[in-house]
Amino acid sequence: xxxxxxxxxxxxxxxxxxxxxxxxxxxxxxxxxxxxxxxxxxxxxxxxxxxxxxxxxxxxxxxxxxxxxxxxxxxxxxxxxxxxxxxxxxxxxxxxxxxxxxxxxxxxxxxxxx
Amino acid sequence: xxxxxxxxxxxxxxxxxxxxxxxxxxxxxxxxxxxxxxxxxxxxxxxxxxxxxxxxxxxxxxxxxxxxxxxxxxxxxxxxxxxxxxxxxxxxxxxxxxxxxxxxxxxxxxxxxxxx
Numbered sequence: 001x002x003x004x005x006x007x008x009x010x011x012x013x014x015x016x017x018x019x020x021x022x023x024x025x026x027x028x029x030x031x032x033x034x035x036x037x038x039x040x041x042x043x044x045x046x047x048x049x050x051x052x053x054x055x056x057x058x059x060x061x062x063x064x065x066x067x068x069x070x071x072x073x074x075x076x077x078x079x080x081x082x083x084x085x086x087x088x089x090x091x092x093x094x095x096x097x098x099x100x101x102x103x104x105x106x107x108x109x110x111x112x113x114x
Numbered sequence: 115x116x117x118x119x120x121x122x123x124x125x126x127x128x129x130x131x132x133x134x135x136x137x138x139x140x141x142x143x144x145x146x147x148x149x150x151x152x153x154x155x156x157x158x159x160x161x162x163x164x165x166x167x168x169x170x171x172x173x174x175x176x177x178x179x180x181x182x183x184x185x186x187x188x189x190x191x192x193x194x195x196x197x198x199x200x201x202x203x204x205x206x207x208x209x210x211x212x213x214x215x216x217x218x219x220x221x222x223x224x225x226x227x228x229x230x
Contacts, residue, residue, distance in 0.1 A: 031216065040123075040222055041222060042118075042204060042220035042221055042222040042223055043158075043204070043220040044220075045217075045218075090157060090158065094216050101146065101208065101216040102148070102160060102163060103148075103216060103218055104160065105150075105157040105158040105159075106157055107156060107157045108155075108156070108157050
C-alpha cells in the first residue's frame with residue numbers, strides 16, 4: 001500500500017464545466033503521475049510532477065492542467081470538460097527504493113461527462 | 115522508443131488449467147518490465163517486476179514471468195488457475211529514468227476469464 005488516495009471516486013458532470021480531481025499521498029514521494037484508462041488504450045500518461053510546482057506534459061495532455069503546491073497533493077483539472085474526457089483517472093507515484101523504480105497506483109476516479 | 119504488445123485482449127481458461135498471458139516489448143535501453151493486475155472497480159496492483167538479475171521472476175498469488183531478451187518477451191504464467199484470478203492484466207515496460215522520471219508504457223490489457 002503506497003498510501004495513495006483519490007477524490008472524488010466517482011463524478012458526473014456536464015460538458016463545459018470545470019472539474020478538479022485530487023490525488024493525495026502520505027509517503028513523501030517526489031514523483032507523481034496522472035493517467036487515464038480507456039478500453040483498447042491501456043493507460044496513457046496525462047501529466048506528471050517531479051516536485052512541488054514542477055510538472056510536465058505526458059502524451060495526452062490537451063484539455064488538462066495540473067498543479068502541485070504541496071508534496072502530498074497533485075491536482076488534475078479539466079478546464080472545460082468534454083465527453084471525450086469520460087474515463088477512469090488514476091494517480092500514481094514512483095517508489096525509488098533501492099534504485100528500482102516502480103509505480104504504484106491509487107484506486108481511481110470514474111468521471112462521466114454528459 | 116518503447117512499446118508493449120499484449121497478445122489476446124481476452125483469454126479464457128478452465129479452473130485448474132495453466133494460465134499464460136503473452137507480452138512482447140520493444141525498448142532501446144535495458145528494460146524494466148512489470149505485470150499489474152486490476153480487479154473490477156479497483157486500481158492497478160503490482161503483480162511482479164523484472165529489473166535486473168534473475169530472469170525468472172516470482173510474484174504474488176502464484177504468478178511468475180520470465181524475461182527472455184532474445185525473444186523480447188515477458189510472458190506471465192500460473193500453473194493452476196483459480197476463480198479469484200479473473201481480472202485484467204497489464205504488461206508494462208520502462209526504460210531507465212531520466213533524472214528520476216519513469217516513463218512507463220502500458221499494454222492494452224488482457225482480460226482473464228476463469229471458467230468453473
